[in-house]
Amino acid sequence: MCGHDGHVAMLLAGAEVLVRNRDKIPGGKVIRLLFQPAEEGPGGALPMIKEGCLDGVEEVYGCHNNPMGDEGDIHSVPGPVLAASTQIKIVVKGQGGHGSTPDKTIDPITCASQIMQGLHTIKSRNVDSRKECVLSITHFESGHAVNVMPDTALMQGTLRTFNHDIKKLVKDRITDICNYTAKAFGCEVELMLKDKYPATINTPKEHGHIERLTKKWFGAEHFSDGGLPG
Numbered sequence: 001m002c003g004h005d006g007h008v009a010m011l012l013a014g015a016e017v018l019v020r021n022r023d024k025i026p027g028g029k030v031i032r033l034l035f036q037p038a039e040e041g042p043g044g045a046l047p048m049i050k051e052g053c054l055d056g057v058e059e060v061y062g063c064h065n066n067p068m069g070d071e072g073d074i075h076s077v078p079g080p081v082l083a084a085s086t087q088i089k090i091v092v093k094g095q096g097g098h099g100s101t102p103d104k105t106i107d108p109i110t111c112a113s114q115i116m117q118g119l120h121t122i123k124s125r126n127v128d129s130r131k132e133c134v135l136s137i138t139h140f141e142s143g144h145a146v147n148v149m150p151d152t153a154l155m156q157g158t159l160r161t162f163n164h165d166i167k168k169l170v171k172d173r174i175t176d177i178c179n180y181t182a183k184a185f186g187c188e189v190e191l192m193l194k195d196k197y198p199a200t201i202n203t204p205k206e207h208g209h210i211e212r213l214t215k216k217w218f219g220a221e222h223f224s225d226g227g228l229p230g
Contacts, residue, residue: 003065010063011035032057044197059206074214075224078207082200083134083160084167089192090115090178094185096151105149109142111185112153116140118177119157126173133170134160162199 015033018025025031034053036045054060069075092115094108116137127133135157142153159174161167171193182189207225214223 003067006065007063008035010065030056036062061206061210062200072218073222073224074210074218075226076202076207076210076214077225078202078204080132080162080199080201083132083162084199085196086159086161086167086171087192087194087196088135088137088155088157088159088174089194090155091190092153092155092182093188093190094149094151094153096149099147099149102149106186107149108151108153108187109149111182111187112140112142112155114185115178115181115189116155118181119174122170122173122177126169127166131166132162133166134158135170135174159193162201167195 011033018031032053034048036048048054066075090112092108092112094106094111097105119135119137122135123133137155137157139154139156141155143150159167159170161170174193175191178189178191211223211225
């Protein structure tokens with residue numbers, strides 16, 4: 001939806017404008033144009049930084065298209081704007097059997113359900129109400145027959161945070177809830193918490209440049225520093 005072909009076109013158009021205005025670039029300054037590959041997979045900024053793309057760079061400005069916004073509008077905020085993401089995968093292992101004799105099974109579905117309910121209390125009971133985080137279980141899968149208790153239950157989801165300490169707190173609580181709930185139900189649990197990308201946090205000075213230039217060249221009505229569209 002974000003239109004990476006549009007990102008390519010915008011940066012190339014920007015390069016053309018810069019080349020035509022070389023005489024206006026202060027002496028001794030170098031402008032480096034960057035395409036960030038595979039930001040939704042094993043790519044993003046970190047491999048580029050390790051390879052030296054920011055060596056000697058004083059300021060960085062990035063742009064990302066949002067189709068939920070209005071055409072021609074530019075959005076920027078000082079501070080956090082896009083959250084860090086952590087993938088969650090939980091496998092609860094029990095012991096299957098016939099649904100008519102649940103006492104002879106170890107029920108992974110009930111255990112997983114209790115884990116999911118516990119996870120959704122973390123934000124309301126463990127995170128300072130002034131802090132932000134979102135934890136969503138988006139995939140729950142278990143069993144194939146109406147009369148057979150399965151051996152396992154699978155849950156997957158995502159955690160979004162702006163603050164490293166909050167992320168650590170939530171991950172610790174996820175671990176405790178999974179381990180202790182599984183133990184209470186006689187199950188075993190495998191937990192995977194995979195950090196993807198850190199939060200995008202805009203520096204106030206550079207945000208101020210974007211606000212000033214947008215209002216000057218596009219008009220104040222095309223600048224927004226509120227919540228992201230959509």
